[in-house]
Amino acid sequence: MNNVLNKIDSMNNLVELHMHLDGAISINNAKKLASLQGINLPSDEEVIKLMQVSKDCHDLNEFLTKFDFPLSLMQTKESIILAVKNLSDELVSQGIMYAEIRFAPQLHTNKGLTQEEVINAAIEGMKLSNLKSNLILCTMRGAANDKNIETVRLAKKYLGKGVVAIDLAGAEGLYKTSEHKYIFDLAKELNVPYTIHAGEADGPSSVDSAISFGTKRIGHGVRSSEDISIVNEIKNKDITLEVCPTSNICTSIYNKVGKMPIKLFMDNDINITINTDDPSICNTSLKEELKKVASAFNLSYQDILKFEENAVNASFADDETKKELLNKIRN
Numbered sequence: 001m002n003n004v005l006n007k008i009d010s011m012n013n014l015v016e017l018h019m020h021l022d023g024a025i026s027i028n029n030a031k032k033l034a035s036l037q038g039i040n041l042p043s044d045e046e047v048i049k050l051m052q053v054s055k056d057c058h059d060l061n062e063f064l065t066k067f068d069f070p071l072s073l074m075q076t077k078e079s080i081i082l083a084v085k086n087l088s089d090e091l092v093s094q095g096i097m098y099a100e101i102r103f104a105p106q107l108h109t110n111k112g113l114t115q116e117e118v119i120n121a122a123i124e125g126m127k128l129s130n131l132k133s134n135l136i137l138c139t140m141r142g143a144a145n146d147k148n149i150e151t152v153r154l155a156k157k158y159l160g161k162g163v164v165a166i167d168l169a170g171a172e173g174l175y176k177t178s179e180h181k182y183i184f185d186l187a188k189e190l191n192v193p194y195t196i197h198a199g200e201a202d203g204p205s206s207v208d209s210a211i212s213f214g215t216k217r218i219g220h221g222v223r224s225s226e227d228i229s230i231v232n233e234i235k236n237k238d239i240t241l242e243v244c245p246t247s248n249i250c251t252s253i254y255n256k257v258g259k260m261p262i263k264l265f266m267d268n269d270i271n272i273t274i275n276t277d278d279p280s281i282c283n284t285s286l287k288e289e290l291k292k293v294a295s296a297f298n299l300s301y302q303d304i305l306k307f308e309e310n311a312v313n314a315s316f317a318d319d320e321t322k323k324e325l326l327n328k329i330r331n
């Protein structure tokens, strides 16, 4: 096992498909964003408290409060550019060769930016880094329909210009996936690709709704394991799951990684990928996530490479990029 863990440590061909910008702002990045805007931050210890869940956090409400502070630092064009650039540079240093970074434009409009200005700033930040990456625009559960529709239309406008897809994020337990059909009807009509958070806070019926919308990717999807017929459906429709281990521990879906249905998915030939979701809030990295999964299920290095190949295949990158990324994994 140590051999596998050492190999993971030295990987520089990793693919991250499920990472939220507001959950991925490191302490250093936060400091730079604060300094840019003349905001005085408390001590490092206090900043960590504001941004990270406590070690024993198993509380969804505590988890959700951790997005407020990083979001408050990303309400201007300059701060969004810098946040995305800094995050992208950090990902390169962590061995990531391709990332799809997601955020909800409507959550960055508190100081008067339009959703379109937010998207343009994020694209600009992405271009300032060497990281190969694309953006996924999140629509939000419980938000006004017109705001979500605006996000889908803007995704269409910027498709292939830095944006590759939309997502549905937010409190799945409170706002059912089935209530958001209008978002994916429009995305389908406009040919905008999508992934959908489902089967995280809510059970298999949420995954069933996501599948009925025609999704090829599901964020989390782990609770599909509670209904084997849904697992079979995922298999038959060749859907990829974006599994985020530590995040599921932080929100109390499982009490340890070993309790996750990862082996069940692997045994049923489900395409699974491993991701961080909110690396700063959960104090993790993609390598840490892979190591946790490898240890919990006694996986081989080949299993890890398979996760990375699955990620490339399910990514929203163009075919040429996918080919290049697959080559890097295989060599």
Ligand SMILES: [Zn+2]
Residues within 6 Å of the ligand: 018, 020, 169, 197, 219, 277
């Ligand atoms: Zn997520």
